[in-house]
Amino acid sequence: MSSDTxxxxxxxxxRLEFALDATATGFWSYDRSTDTFDVDRRxxxxxxxxxxxxxxxxEWLEALSPTDALVFSAFLNAASRGEASSDDxxxxxxxxxxxxxxxxxxxxxxxxxxxxxxxxxxxxxxxxVRLHHEQVHVLMREVTHRSKNLLAIIQAMARxxxxxSLTAADFERRFSARLRGLSFSHEILAAQDxxxxxxxxxxxxxxxxxxxxxxERVSITGPAIFIRPEAAQNIGLALxxxxxxxxRFGALSxxxxxxxVEWSLEADQSGEPRWLHVLWNEFGGLAIEPPLRQGxxxxxxxxxxxxxxxxxxxxxxxxxxxxxxxxxxxxHLMIEDDV
Numbered sequence: 021m022s023s024d025t026x027x028x029x030x031x032x033x034x035r036l037e038f039a040l041d042a043t044a045t046g047f048w049s050y051d052r053s054t055d056t057f058d059v060d061r062r063x064x065x066x067x068x069x070x071x072x073x074x075x076x077x078x079e080w081l082e083a084l085s086p087t088d089a090l091v092f093s094a095f096l097n098a099a100s101r102g103e104a105s106s107d108d109x110x111x112x113x114x115x116x117x118x119x120x121x122x123x124x125x126x127x128x129x130x131x132x133x134x135x136x137x138x139x140x141x142x143x144x145x146x147x148x149v150r151l152h153h154e155q156v157h158v159l160m161r162e163v164t165h166r167s168k169n170l171l172a173i174i175q176a177m178a179r180x181x182x183x184x185s186l187t188a189a190d191f192e193r194r195f196s197a198r199l200r201g202l203s204f205s206h207e208i209l210a211a212q213d214x215x216x217x218x219x220x221x222x223x224x225x226x227x228x229x230x231x232x233x234x235x236e237r238v239s240i241t242g243p244a245i246f247i248r249p250e251a252a253q254n255i256g257l258a259l260x261x262x263x264x265x266x267x268r269f270g271a272l273s274x275x276x277x278x279x280x281v282e283w284s285l286e287a288d289q290s291g292e293p294r295w296l297h298v299l300w301n302e303f304g305g306l307a308i309e310p311p312l313r314q315g316x317x318x319x320x321x322x323x324x325x326x327x328x329x330x331x332x333x334x335x336x337x338x339x340x341x342x343x344x345x346x347x348x349x350x351x352h353l354m355i356e357d358d359v
Contacts, residue, residue: 046143068115099128099139123150180316201260216354217252219245226259242283246354254325261317271305278303295347302341
């Protein structure tokens, strides 16, 4: 009989050990009379301890921030009164082996009939969960920030487009085209998790209507360059306005005009790359003259984009066609590690 009982107890212990291993759950107990923690091998691994089963209360609390140490002391006092923790207490521990800090979820309760002298508890590593939550929090703040910027851009678009439009139908056409352009830039950025965008993809996307209608009369050349979200959004605005202008009034409004878009890296006097230079050239179109008033598109190409990107923009109404150039500092490009 005693042999069967011993065998059953051993099996139960083995099951418990297996369950704790499977869930990576550490076990610890606290002796109030000696102010020490007894930790099992799993708890030792979580805390970065080697061959040390006993930890003093001071050592334990020193592994926590002052605020977390106060919270954990209150947690122990509640457990000593027999109040089981219904929710995990999540604390950030500095490991004893100086490894990366770990977030642990703790639960505890005083042993029955021990008058609160011994408290037992468990701990689980939730570092990955906490990291995920922090990343989501950062992402939500970024989404909020970008949403505010996007709404500000749309409001500016609406105000300026109203000024430039003669009728409600004209406003709808202009405003819808600008929203589509802005939406396309955002689609490209979203596909790259808002890290940035390929300048080639950005140009081909915004010039797609011209390419479909005029084919070889449109050329796009330049090295493979990735630009940051702010640059992609603003250059996209300019390309959208330039495309619309070329098809309605510029080189592609006639039968023989051409549009060439190119970009390159420009060096300073020392030979070090300093600028990204984007150039838009129209050739062989109808004769053009500077507009009598500056609409939204003109302001975007001449001032808004350059100001947003700490750059320099120039627009020339040459007899051969519109010329627009933009130079922006290289810090608006994505480095290889970002791509």
